[in-house]
Amino acid sequence: MSGAAEDSPLEVVEICAGAGGQSLGLERAGFRHRLAVELDEHAARTLRHNLVNVLGYDEKEAEDAVCVGDVADPEVWNPREYENVDLLAGGVPCPPFSIAGKQLGASDERDLFAWAVELSGQIKPKALLLENVKGLSGNRFTGYRQHVLDRLQEYGYIAEWRLLQADQFGVSQLRPRFVLIALQREYAEYFHWPEPHTEHPPTVGELLRDLMARGNWSEEKLDAWVKQADGIAPTIVGGSKKHGGADLGPRRAKAAWAAMGVDALGVADDPPGPTNPRVEGAVSPMLTTEMVARIQGWHGDEFAEWEFLGRKTARYRQIGNAFPPPVARALGVAIKRALLKEADLRPLVEASKVTLDPVYKILRGRKRPMTVEQMVVKLAGSGTPLEQPEVERRLVHLGHDFELIQNLRSNGETAFLLGGFKAFLGQEDHQRHELFAQHRSKIS
Structure with a gap:
């Protein structure tokens, strides 16, 4: 069987697949792609290319496995054709939850997280893997996360959230990612989160020395740069089509790069030399896309061969928006061991017993409205006391993601x-469709 380990029949459907960071990691863990759906044509071409040239798919298999278009458009693919697949995975859009953005959550037309949860209710995969930015782990989204856990529990899954750092898995970059894993009950008791590596990843200088050495600068300057770049990288930011050209992130990230001797205002065509002019007489080169890919985890025996197609900015966005392959592989191995029931049994944490947002919990399903004072009293009696200002703050947050009906007594x-969830769940009349059509050219 091409594209997966010979002894593994496990298959994955991947949504918002990008250029293949998660795809490669899951393939190296022993999964085979039945389907990968991606909006961006450049990223889809890169994924097809590498399915053939790196993972051993034949041309027809790769063409059939990668579908281009809006993942929520029923004209693009039919989820019902993939019922009971082993794994449904994806890195759905980050801007709805990003601290750098407006954190619109369920009100953002790009939000597909809740839709992916509903999709698992249709497809009924044995396992679900979704990853997003650290912002989703914050207090702003406790109600949103609670709703996700409750819905998955209704669908028969045991679900857990965890914040993982890429540098814990051999990637020379901070890159915190908030990961949701849910498994059907019979497999959930075999799942264990992957253990972080005991060894630290190489520094940026150590990791990139050989690539930087291809440039036109002295060994003395190269040694000095490697010594200066003695930490791991800040989070690589791929940006979107709303963003301009390729650069290495917001102001704070640029300052961190500058401290390591990297000019983060752009991405170079080549290592230090005539086409990387900022190096002339200075100690701060720009990085190339090849260097950024290595920082993102595309290096080592399992991951280094991936080739990115398109012009420089398109390649950079594909790399910067990806899930680091080593992290995806670690999660894939843990999920595979659970599905094959190879791991040790463990006690289950029932999703229904996990309370992330007690205000959401007491309002959910109620037919009669409650005042803040009534909520404070009820919460005190339930063993999760909250003061009035905290209850009011949580109500404001809930109002962003749910219809919050207010009655003046x-x-x-x-x-x-508490009214309906504002998120797109597949509704034909949802505002997401109109907004997505309006902004289609700027969404990536």
């Missing part, structure tokens, strides 16, 4: 009732 107090 005769005594002047306001009572609240």
